[in-house]
Amino acid sequence: MSFLKRPNDFLFRTLVIVASVSLATLSLLVIYSxxxxxxxxxxPDFVEPIALLLVIVIAMFGAALKVREGGHIGLDSLVNKLPPRGQLVATAFQHGCLIVFAIALFFGCLQMVEATMEDRIPIIGLPESLRYCVPVIASVCIAMFSLENLLALFAQKQK
Structure with missing residues (x-):
């Protein structure tokens, strides 16, 4: 289990820093505007496209961070009423679904990166594909965090 925990700890800290800096930058940018x-x-014309990129970073990295913390969307009220084995199965199913979602997000956004590589974001001139690179990174993090949670769940069950 520790083989995944250490890299995920690094990823988690990195995402927290990037999301926090993005949120602070977005706040300052909006105040400036x-x-x-x-x-x-x-x-200023450049505020809106930059703000959109920052919102994408905050939303996608924030979602990945909540997966690591186990705070993602779930039917806790239903799961809590299940017997212990049912709770284990429901939680494992939830993490499995998150991994499948992350894989679909990864490949879908990767296709969009390739399709929009030559396009430019108006006003700021950055590649349009930048908007889709963030979800690619977030999907990898979501899959790794879900896998860590899934392995921890089964390691806990073994005890």
Whole structure:
């Protein structure tokens, strides 16, 4: 189990830092945009595309972080009413579904990266594929975190 815990700890810390910096940057960018628009009547064009990229980073990395913490969407009220073995099966099924979702997200976004590689985001000129690279990274993290949780679940059952 430790073979996956150490790399996942590093990934988790990295995602926390990137998501936190992205959220702080987004906050500052929005404040800057509001001040420029309403105080100086000079709205900067570049704020919206950058803000969209930051929102994608925050949402996707935040989702991966919640998977690691076990805070993802689940039917806890139903699962808690099941007997212990049923809870184990439901939780294992949940993590299995998350892994399948992560794989689908990975390949879907990878196709979009390839399809939009030559396109540019208007105003800022960055490759359009950048929007799809973030979910590719997040899907790998979701799969690794779900696998870690699944292995921990079965290791706990063995005890």
């Amino acid at each position: 509001v001040v420029m628009r309403y105080v100086f009547s000079d709205a």
